[in-house]
Amino acid sequence: MAELLKVENLKSGAEKNEQILNGINLTVNSGEIHVIMGPNGSGKSTLLNTIMGNPIYKINEGKIFFEGKDITNLKTDERARLGIFMSFQSPKSIPGVRLHEFLRQSKSAVDGKKMSILGFNKELSKNMKELGLSDEYSERYVNVGFSGGERKKSEMLQMKFLNPKLAMLDETDSGLDVDAVRIVSNTIKDFFKEDKALIIITHHREILENIKADYVHIVKNGKILKTGDGTLMEKIEKEGYEWV
Secondary structure (H helix, E strand, O other): OOEEEEEEEEEEEEOOEEEEEEEEEEEEEOOOEEEEEOOOOOOHHHHHHHHHOOOOEEEEEEEEEEOOEEOOOOOHHHHHHHOEEEEOOOOOOEEEEEHHHHHHHHHHHHHOOOOOHHHHHHHHHHHHHHOOOOHHHHHOEEOOOOOHHHHHHHHHHHHHHHOOOEEEEEOOOOOOOHHHHHHHHHHHHHHOOOOOEEEEEOOOOHHHOOOOOOEEEEEEOOEEEEEEOOHHHHHHHHHOOOOO
16 A cells, blocks of 8 residues: 555644644555544544645644645645545535536546547436436536535535545535435445545444445544544444543
8 A cells, every 4th residue: 555645743724713733643545544533623624624725724834745745835726636635514606617517627627638528428427327416417507506415416526527546525424314325425435446545524424334444533622632443433423522
């Protein structure tokens, strides 16, 4: 297994809250699935946004490496081209931009080459069918009028198209009904390969029923306080976070 991501002593914050992360250390290798859990406001989303290079978040100290390259100061689009993807807890709407246009432009920007219209349409139809989305969704503006579940499926559609080396999923299962959780879980399972890695923020085990978490990290007060295997999720569900 090759090292994909290395986070060293990361301290960062956003806007008025200048420091949320208080020294995060994390190494993610290809072929690994890492689950991040913790109480609300503990720094989970801040960690993923900082790794992705969201300009709202400022790094006060520490380094981020991807495949051995220092990406601490790279812009978000540069990180995406290297093979990093993030799905959001609350995906935003983009009025005026149709979903199929957004996907095709994103794919071209990341790959550095244009995809044929015929090949794109064929892949789009196949992927949307697998996610339980009808073709008419591709003509709608990105996430405009989409339900919470449809927005999350739209994020999974982007992940499938961009085919990143590292996918970071921020509570992709929140707000989903049982059927949608199953579809998203199967999508993650089909996406995951030995040359890829996943970081998943979740409060529940259902999304991971089809895939095995290699590591579970408990984040509290901006630090990783506990790391274990899948049994750690069971303990959290039974006892909460007070004992951590």
